[in-house]
Amino acid sequence: MNQFLNSIERLALKVSRSISLLAGIVLLWIVIITCVDVVGRYFFNSPLYAGAEIIKVSMAGVIFCSLPYMFFKNEHIIVDLFPIFKKGYFGWVLGLVFLAIGGYSLWIIGDKTFSLAMRSLEDGDTYEYILAPSFLAKANSEFLPKVYVDTFIAVSIYFTVFMIALKFLLVLLKPGTSAEYSDEDEEIN
Amino acid sequence: MGALTISFIGFSAILILAFLRFPLALSMGMVGVIGFGELTNYRAAISNIGRLVMDLGQSYSLSVLPLFILMGLLVEKGGMAKQLYRAAYAFLGDKKGGLAMSTVVACGMFSAISGSSIATAATMSKVAMPEMRRYKYADSLATASIAAGGTLGILIPPSVILVIYGLLTEQSIGKLFMAGFLPGMLGILFYTLAVFFVVARNPSLGPAGESTSWTDRLLALKDVWTTLALFIFVIGGIYIGLFSATEAAGMGAAGALVIALSSGNLNFNVYLNVLRDASVLAAKLFALLFGATMFSNFLNRAGLPDALLGIINSFDLSAMAVIGIILLIYILLGCVFESMSMILLTVPIFVPLVKNLAPELGLSADLVLIWFGILVVVVTEISLITPPIGLNVFVLKGVVKNVSVGTIFYGVTPFWIVDIIRLAIIALFPAIALFLPSMMF
Numbered sequence: 001m002n003q004f005l006n007s008i009e010r011l012a013l014k015v016s017r018s019i020s021l022l023a024g025i026v027l028l029w030i031v032i033i034t035c036v037d038v039v040g041r042y043f044f045n046s047p048l049y050a051g052a053e054i055i056k057v058s059m060a061g062v063i064f065c066s067l068p069y070m071f072f073k074n075e076h077i078i079v080d081l082f083p084i085f086k087k088g089y090f091g092w093v094l095g096l097v098f099l100a101i102g103g104y105s106l107w108i109i110g111d112k113t114f115s116l117a118m119r120s121l122e123d124g125d126t127y128e129y130i131l132a133p134s135f136l137a138k139a140n141s142e143f144l145p146k147v148y149v150d151t152f153i154a155v156s157i158y159f160t161v162f163m164i165a166l167k168f169l170l171v172l173l174k175p176g177t178s179a180e181y182s183d184e185d186e187e188i189n
Numbered sequence: 190m191g192a193l194t195i196s197f198i199g200f201s202a203i204l205i206l207a208f209l210r211f212p213l214a215l216s217m218g219m220v221g222v223i224g225f226g227e228l229t230n231y232r233a234a235i236s237n238i239g240r241l242v243m244d245l246g247q248s249y250s251l252s253v254l255p256l257f258i259l260m261g262l263l264v265e266k267g268g269m270a271k272q273l274y275r276a277a278y279a280f281l282g283d284k285k286g287g288l289a290m291s292t293v294v295a296c297g298m299f300s301a302i303s304g305s306s307i308a309t310a311a312t313m314s315k316v317a318m319p320e321m322r323r324y325k326y327a328d329s330l331a332t333a334s335i336a337a338g339g340t341l342g343i344l345i346p347p348s349v350i351l352v353i354y355g356l357l358t359e360q361s362i363g364k365l366f367m368a369g370f371l372p373g374m375l376g377i378l379f380y381t382l383a384v385f386f387v388v389a390r391n392p393s394l395g396p397a398g399e400s401t402s403w404t405d406r407l408l409a410l411k412d413v414w415t416t417l418a419l420f421i422f423v424i425g426g427i428y429i430g431l432f433s434a435t436e437a438a439g440m441g442a443a444g445a446l447v448i449a450l451s452s453g454n455l456n457f458n459v460y461l462n463v464l465r466d467a468s469v470l471a472a473k474l475f476a477l478l479f480g481a482t483m484f485s486n487f488l489n490r491a492g493l494p495d496a497l498l499g500i501i502n503s504f505d506l507s508a509m510a511v512i513g514i515i516l517l518i519y520i521l522l523g524c525v526f527e528s529m530s531m532i533l534l535t536v537p538i539f540v541p542l543v544k545n546l547a548p549e550l551g552l553s554a555d556l557v558l559i560w561f562g563i564l565v566v567v568v569t570e571i572s573l574i575t576p577p578i579g580l581n582v583f584v585l586k587g588v589v590k591n592v593s594v595g596t597i598f599y600g601v602t603p604f605w606i607v608d609i610i611r612l613a614i615i616a617l618f619p620a621i622a623l624f625l626p627s628m629m630f
Binding site: 017020021023024025026027028030031032033034035037038042052053055056057058059060062063064065066067069070075076077078079082085086091094098101102105108109112113115116149150153157 | 207208209210211212213214215218219235236238239240242243246247248249251252255256259431432435436438439440442443446461463464465467468469471472473475476477526527529530
């Protein structure tokens with residue numbers, strides 16, 4: 001049983017880690033966009049079209065692709081004054097409570113962001129500069145990048161909730177274990 | 190129920206949750222939503238959440254965070270700390286306490302690229318500690334100079350905490366960076382003086398190292414010119430208005446990447462990990478900002494800023510006395526709170542109050558918040574070396590073998606004292622922090 005749980009955990013870590021690597025690649029993309037924008041502005045007198053807006057949209061990729069890994073690995077900023085609350089059965093119960101509350105809170109946030117994304121679709125919201133590439137726009141319908149980005153945010157949050165639920169089950173089935181990873185656990189990756 | 194009582198209940202709830210090791214972002218967010226929901230209605234509170242996630246998650250100004258974090262991580266992995274230390278040693282190493290002084294200066298230079306105190310302390314301890322042990326430095330002085338020098342990471346620009354403060358208070362991040370520069374230099378000077386006094390009292394604590402010829406000194410400088418050039422390019426670019434803080438961060442990250450790649454210390458896997466770490470850290474800070482904003486909305490709705498202002502007026506205190514009390518509260522909070530938590534919990538409470546003091550202090554509302562930001566960061570630096578949980582001290586304890594926490598705290602005492610003096614000077618003479626921002630193009 002334990003072996004099975006460990007392999008599930010390893011798989012979940014691998015998946016969330018790969019998604020967080022995507023976040024890293026988007027970050028590299030932001031670096032490139034910034035450089036192209038600044039160099040273009042000063043040396044060729046032609047800044048990148050919609051540069052700031054592209055960065056703004058890309059930030060969603062950096063943050064929301066990192067969330068599943070962050071929550072699964074429990075990488076949060078914590079006031080580490082009483083490490084005793086991390087250990088033993090008490091730490092196990094607290095870990096479960098946190099995962100349950102965290103998952104429920106994120107579910108509410110996911111719901112709210114999804115309804116905002118749908119509202120964007122109904123209202124035909126667009127960004128100021130980033131518009132439809134013509135090859136993607138179908139006849140009589142507008143391609144709305146904002147709707148896709150808003151939906152991506154909602155879906156990422158739902159996926160994070162799924163990862164939290166999985167983590168909850170894994171911790172629940174291993175009584176006495178902590179929901180937090182220590183540095184030595186890093187090799188599980 | 191009065192504003193103070195409601196806010197007190199909210200604040201206590203966060204403290205209890207935080208001490209139970211609940212993530213701070215979740216604690217602040219939950220208390221913020223429940224508090225706001227109780228004061229208005231839950232529909233409005235939850236509606237706020239969705240909009241805030243969408244806005245913060247697609248924020249241009251927030252991109253400055255992962256970019257500066259990336260720049261710092263690349264410098265750290267590129268092994269530049271060693272070269273910086275060698276350069277500082279070449280000039281100061283042959284003096285009594287010279288290695289500790291070199292450590293402080295190298296920490297200052299490293300801080301000019303990295304925005305994190307913990308990263309500065311952890312990286313410098315690996316470089317400086319073996320050298321100081323080789324020259325038989327007392328552990329107390331050696332570890333303390335790294336722990337204290339490391340604190341400069343959050344003050345000398347770029348600084349992650351100043352970015353967070355700027356985002357929370359809607360102040361110019363470029364101006365905040367400029368404001369942190371002179372107090373940071375003052376920090377290097379004061380820490381060097383602290384080393385000087387320690388070895389003047391007991392020379393055996395920090396013997397002189399070997400002297401370096403001028404040819405070697407120039408050679409050592411040659412190794413660090415790229416790092417220094419990167420700092421001048423990034424911060425100078427902001428100062429003369431060549432680019433915004435966000436653009437500077439992007440250009441800085443690109444520059445750090447070139448330097449790290451040319452150092453040969455960065456392989457593809459390390460590079461991918463650095464990119465991922467910077468993104469995950471940005472997500473953590475995003476969550477914290479989200480929680481802090483929800484908490485701040487609740488406090489504002491409860492009317493805490495007005496209630497605090499009423500209390501201050503009833504005591505008829507001068508603006509400086511109020512600032513003094515706030516700083517005292519920070520020093521006390523610093524004994525139990527980690528730096529980022531302390532700032533996120535308190536800035537929403539104190540900032541509206543400090544803004545109201547601007548006319549009495551003879552400053553504009555924006556300048557007073559920039560000056561206050563620097564004061565907050567200096568107090569936070571102090572908290573990093575204050576017992577019982579001074580975080581930098583524990584970073585050192587984790588990295589350096591065979592040294593007790595007590596030894597490090599003992600060694601840190603002179604640095605802590607000069608820090609308090611520096612805080613008083615910056616509080617009494619706001620011009621030290623505000624000179625550069627007011628001269629910006």
